[in-house]
Amino acid sequence: xxxxxxxxxxxxxxxxxxxxxxxxxxxxxxxxxxxxxxxxxxxxxxxxxxxxxxxxxxxxxxxxxxxxxxxxxxxxxxxxxxxxxxxxxxxxxxxxxxxxxxxxxxxxxxxxxxxxxxxxxxxxxxxxxxxxxxxxxxxxxxxxxxxxxxxxxxxxxxxxxxxxxxxxxxxxxxxxxxxxxxxxxxxxxxxxxxxxxxxxxxxxxxxxxxxxxxxxxxxxxxxxxxxxxxxxxxxxxxxxxxxxxxxxxxx
Amino acid sequence: xxxxxxxxxxxxxxxxxxxxxxxxxxxxxxxxxxxxxxxxxxxxxxxxxxxxxxxxxxxxxxxxxxxxxxxxxxxxxxxxxxxxxxxxxxxxxxxxxxxxxxxxxxxxxxxxxxxxxxxxxxxxxxxxxxxxxxxxxxxxxxxxxxxxxxxxxxxxxxxxxxxxxxxxxxxxxxxxxxxxxxxxxxxxxxxxxxxxxxxxxxxxxxxxxxxxxxxxxxxxxxxxxxxxxxxxxxxxxxxxxxxxxxxxxxxxx
Numbered sequence: 001x002x003x004x005x006x007x008x009x010x011x012x013x014x015x016x017x018x019x020x021x022x023x024x025x026x027x028x029x030x031x032x033x034x035x036x037x038x039x040x041x042x043x044x045x046x047x048x049x050x051x052x053x054x055x056x057x058x059x060x061x062x063x064x065x066x067x068x069x070x071x072x073x074x075x076x077x078x079x080x081x082x083x084x085x086x087x088x089x090x091x092x093x094x095x096x097x098x099x100x101x102x103x104x105x106x107x108x109x110x111x112x113x114x115x116x117x118x119x120x121x122x123x124x125x126x127x128x129x130x131x132x133x134x135x136x137x138x139x140x141x142x143x144x145x146x147x148x149x150x151x152x153x154x155x156x157x158x159x160x161x162x163x164x165x166x167x168x169x170x171x172x173x174x175x176x177x178x179x180x181x182x183x184x185x186x187x188x189x190x191x192x193x194x195x196x197x198x199x200x201x202x203x204x205x206x207x208x209x210x211x212x213x214x215x216x217x218x219x220x221x222x223x224x225x226x227x228x229x230x231x232x233x234x235x236x237x238x239x240x241x242x243x244x245x246x247x248x249x250x251x
Numbered sequence: 252x253x254x255x256x257x258x259x260x261x262x263x264x265x266x267x268x269x270x271x272x273x274x275x276x277x278x279x280x281x282x283x284x285x286x287x288x289x290x291x292x293x294x295x296x297x298x299x300x301x302x303x304x305x306x307x308x309x310x311x312x313x314x315x316x317x318x319x320x321x322x323x324x325x326x327x328x329x330x331x332x333x334x335x336x337x338x339x340x341x342x343x344x345x346x347x348x349x350x351x352x353x354x355x356x357x358x359x360x361x362x363x364x365x366x367x368x369x370x371x372x373x374x375x376x377x378x379x380x381x382x383x384x385x386x387x388x389x390x391x392x393x394x395x396x397x398x399x400x401x402x403x404x405x406x407x408x409x410x411x412x413x414x415x416x417x418x419x420x421x422x423x424x425x426x427x428x429x430x431x432x433x434x435x436x437x438x439x440x441x442x443x444x445x446x447x448x449x450x451x452x453x454x455x456x457x458x459x460x461x462x463x464x465x466x467x468x469x470x471x472x473x474x475x476x477x478x479x480x481x482x483x484x485x486x487x488x489x490x491x492x493x494x495x496x497x498x499x500x501x502x503x504x
Binding site: 009101103117 | 330348
């Protein structure tokens with residue numbers, strides 16, 4: 001019951017935040033422009049591509065690159081959307097009201113996280129609607145599209161959990177956003193130095209978000225990649241829960 | 252220190268409650284009881300530990316040691332018990348600026364476990380009682396401090412709690428609203444709700460409270476009955492306690 005109450009409260013807060021709508025509108029406008037550009041390129045080369053025996057198709061050249069663009073935007077959009085989830089509560093002094101309502105810290109965190117995910121899934125659905133609107137006129141590789149979509153869902157969920165955790169540790173939403181952005185980018189590029197030095201170390205590659213996301217965007221679904229995202233989400237939510245619970249302990 | 256034990260079985264019991272904050276003892280060894288229908292005024296200078304005590308009673312802050320019992324149950328072990336039994340108006344009445352007054356009441360109702368039909372009835376009653384109808388569609392961020400205080404009070408009362416915890420509820424209210432607040436507190440007490448009222452205003456205590464507790468440096472220094480015509484005695488006692496440990500310059504002022 002408290003989980004549902006928290007979820008509804010956060011959905012309502014997100015729904016009336018101008019920033020959430022501005023981010024949605026701007027990102028959709030940018031991705032819409034990317035979609036038309038990708039589609040134009042695909043149509044221009046369609047005949048040449050059709051002649052290739054295992055040539056790339058509509059999903060490879062339009063849908064997946066569009067989701068790739070969305071993944072890049074997510075580094076900015078998700079921290080801005082999630083920055084005030086807990087930092088805002090602390091800033092306005094409303095976190096004690098939630099704690100006094102007998103809501104366990106885990107339900108406060110999960111309720112807010114679920115609301116964020118709902119908003120991000122809405123964003124993803126609107127982006128996916130672009131390539132799907134032409135699916136009837138092509139023969140899409142549904143398996144590859146599903147894998148790429150799973151990759152984006154996991155990445156959005158991971159970035160949301162990361163910023164939520166950052167938001168739990170501060171009363172300033174801007175600091176939470178910067179932390180979310182920096183840690184997200186750090187996790188994405190953690191293997192960049194090793195790659196530039198020509199090292200293909202397993203451990204450092206495993207740590208990088210890009211390794212797991214790119215596999216999924218290529219259509220390769222493996223439990224290792226899914227487990228990496230699930231682990232990151234679980235750690236971030238556990239950290240956020242601990243910090244919120246500490247507010248009741250430490251004041 | 253004088254102590255008053257009520258003849259009624261206590262709704263709230265604090266046993267040797269202690270809490271440190273910012274490296275100092277904010278509340279020390281606090282014992283307090285409150286029976287249904289009693290109105291307790293909590294007095295003390297700034298930093299005496301009033302807000303910390305109320306936050307612990309409301310369940311927003313955990314004591315370092317001691318026990319807080321609500322209807323005989325240790326509610327530190329079961330904080331969800333506070334959900335339906337306690338209504339809390341914190342200092343400065345915090346609110347979500349992006350939500351309307353009506354949305355606040357809905358959110359508080361859900362958080363306190365009210366079901367939809369109960370909530371509709373409770374909301375209609377409290378909106379009418381606190382004259383919030385003209386503000387129902389206003390965003391909390393656009394309300395004056397006095398209006399926010401009324402919203403906070405409405406949220407605290409919405410679920411008909413057995414214990415009402417009010418931290419400086421008369422802050423920023425105009426004299427007419429202060430009069431209404433006093434009447435409301437007396438009505439709640441008459442209906443069996445126990446009320447704890449923290450304030451800096453001694454008149455407030457003599458006007459509505461049955462008992463007064465004075466905190467100083469985190470310790471309970473006085474707990475006794477109060478009468479409406481007892482203002483001068485209460486003032487004397489308060490200053491005696493408040494000046495303990497004060498510098499000569501502060502005493503002279």
